Amino acid sequence: MADQTDFDIRSFLPYLLNQAAEESSLAFQHHYKQRYGMLRTEWRVLFHLGRYGAMTANAIGARSKMHKTKISRAVAALEKKRYLTRQKVETDRRHELLTLTRAGQAVYADLCEVARDYDAQLLAPFSTEEQALLKRALERLAKL
Amino acid sequence: MADQTDFDIRSFLPYLLNQAAEESSLAFQHHYKQRYGMLRTEWRVLFHLGRYGAMTANAIGARSKMHKTKISRAVAALEKKRYLTRQKVETDRRHELLTLTRAGQAVYADLCEVARDYDAQLLAPFSTEEQALLKRALERLAKL
DNA sequence: CCCTAATAGTTGAATTTGTAACTAACAAGC
DNA sequence: GCTTGTTAGTTACAAATTCAACTATTAGGG
Numbered sequence: 001m002a003d004q005t006d007f008d009i010r011s012f013l014p015y016l017l018n019q020a021a022e023e024s025s026l027a028f029q030h031h032y033k034q035r036y037g038m039l040r041t042e043w044r045v046l047f048h049l050g051r052y053g054a055m056t057a058n059a060i061g062a063r064s065k066m067h068k069t070k071i072s073r074a075v076a077a078l079e080k081k082r083y084l085t086r087q088k089v090e091t092d093r094r095h096e097l098l099t100l101t102r103a104g105q106a107v108y109a110d111l112c113e114v115a116r117d118y119d120a121q122l123l124a125p126f127s128t129e130e131q132a133l134l135k136r137a138l139e140r141l142a143k144l
Numbered sequence: 145m146a147d148q149t150d151f152d153i154r155s156f157l158p159y160l161l162n163q164a165a166e167e168s169s170l171a172f173q174h175h176y177k178q179r180y181g182m183l184r185t186e187w188r189v190l191f192h193l194g195r196y197g198a199m200t201a202n203a204i205g206a207r208s209k210m211h212k213t214k215i216s217r218a219v220a221a222l223e224k225k226r227y228l229t230r231q232k233v234e235t236d237r238r239h240e241l242l243t244l245t246r247a248g249q250a251v252y253a254d255l256c257e258v259a260r261d262y263d264a265q266l267l268a269p270f271s272t273e274e275q276a277l278l279k280r281a282l283e284r285l286a287k288l
Numbered sequence: 289c290c291c292t293a294a295t296a297g298t299t300g301a302a303t304t305t306g307t308a309a310c311t312a313a314c315a316a317g318c
Numbered sequence: 319g320c321t322t323g324t325t326a327g328t329t330a331c332a333a334a335t336t337c338a339a340c341t342a343t344t345a346g347g348g
Contacts (some may be wrong), residue, residue, distance in 0.1 A: 005256075007195075007256060007260050007263075009188075009191045009192065009195055009259075010283075010288065011263075011279055012259055012263055013263050013266045014165065014168040014172050014262075014263075014266075015167045016279065016282040016286060016288075017161060017164050017165035017168055017211065018165045018169060019163045019267045019282070019288065020161050020165075020285040020286040021158065021164075021165040022209070022286075023287055024158040024285055025161075028158050032302095039333095039334080040179035041335095044159075051152060056296080056297095057296075057297065058295085058296060058297080059201075065163065065166070065167075067335085067337095068297070068298090069297090069298080069299085069335080069336075069337085069338090070334095071295095071297090072297060072298060072299090073334090073335095074169060075192070075297095076298090076315080092296090092343075092344070092345065093343060094296045094297075094342070094343045095295095095343095096297075099171070103324085107284060109170045115156055117250055118158075119155075119156055119157050122155065122157045122158075122285065125241055125284060129301090130277060130281065133277060134276060134278065134281050135155055135157075135160065137274065137278050138157075138161065138163075138272060139160065139164075140162040140269060141164040141266065142160060142163035142166075142167050143167055144158075144163065145313085147317090183303095183304080185305095200326080200327095201326075201327065202325085202327080211305085211306075211307095212326080212328090213305080213306070213307085213325070213327090213328080213329085214304095214305075214306090215327090216326095216327060216328060216329090217305090217328090219327095236313075236314070236325095236326090237313060237314085238312070238314070238326045238327075239326065239327090240327075274344080276348090
C-alpha cells in the first residue's frame with residue numbers, strides 16, 4: 001500500500017469542485033425555484049436562450065453538455081409555463097427552433113440581474129487577478 | 145432591463161463550477177463504478193473511512209456535508225459488499241462506529257492511488273502557485 | 289425510387305435522490 | 319420515574335435523472 005497520509009480527499013479536485021458547485025448552486029436555486037417554480041435544468045435552458053437567442057435543443061445540448069432528455073423535459077416544462085415557443089425549421093423538419101416569449105424574456109432579465117449580483121458576491125473575496133485565474137482554470141477543467 | 149450583454153452564463157461561477165465538477169467527476173467515476181460497482185456516495189463514504197479511520201455516519205456527514213439518508217444508503221451498500229462493518233458504541237447505543245474491513249481497505253488503497261494520479265493529471269496544466277490558489281478558492285467557495 | 293444509416297427529439301422503465309415521517313436511544317426537568 | 323425534547327439512523331414516498339427504446343425526418347448509396 002502506497003503512502004496515503006499526504007493525500008486528503010478534501011483536497012481531491014473533483015471532490016472540492018463538487019462541494020463548491022453544490023454550495024454555490026444551492027444558494028442560487030432559491031431564486032428560480034421560489035419565484036418561478038423552475039428546476040435547475042429549466043433555469044439553464046432559459047438562460048441559454050436568453051443569452052444566445054433562439055436555438056434548437058440540440059444546440060443547447062452542445063453548449064451546456066446537458067443530456068438531451070433533460071433538455072427535452074426542461075423545454076416541455078418551460079413551454080407549459082409559456083416561457084418559450086417551438087417552431088419547426090422548414091429546411092429540416094427534425095429541428096425545432098426554441099424562442100423565449102415576452103414572459104420568458106422578463107424572467108430571464110430578472111434572474112440575470114440576480115445572477116450577476118450573486119456572482120459578484122461570490123467573487124468579492126478574491127482579487128481581480130485571482131478571479132481571472134479562477135475562471136480560466138475552471139474553464140479549462142470543464143473543457144469549455 | 146439592465147444591460148446583459150456583458151454577462152455570460154458561461155462565466156457564471158455556479159455554472160462553471162458545475163461544469164468543471166461534472167467533467168472531472170465523470171472521468172474518475174469510471175474507476176470505482178467499473179471496477180467495484182460503487183456509486184459516488186459509496187466511494188465518498190469509503191474514502192472518508194479510509195482516510196480518517198473508523199467513525200460514525202454522523203461524523204462523515206459533518207465532514208462531507210452529504211445528507212444523512214445518502215450516507216445511510218451508502219453505508220448499507222458498502223456493508224453488503226463487505227467493505228465495512230458496524231459496531232454499536234456501548235456508551236451511546238445510538239451511534240454506530242463504521243470500520244473498513246480488510247477488503248474495504250484494499251479497495252481504498254487501490255482507488256487512492258488512482259485518485260492521486262488523476263488529481264495530479266488535472267492539476268498538471270497549472271503552476272504551483274496557481275494550484276494553491278485554485279484549491280484555496282474552492283475551499284472558500286465550498287465553505288469548508 | 290428504395291433501402292440503410294444517421295440525427296433530432298420524445299417517452300417509459302429503472303435508478304437515484306430528496307423530503308418528511310418514523311424508530312430507537314439518550315438527556316433534562318420536574 | 320415520567321414527560322418532553324433531542325439526536326442517530328432508517329424507511330417510505332415523491333421527485334428527478336439516467337438508460338434504452340422509440341418516432342419522425344433527412345441523407346446517401348445503389
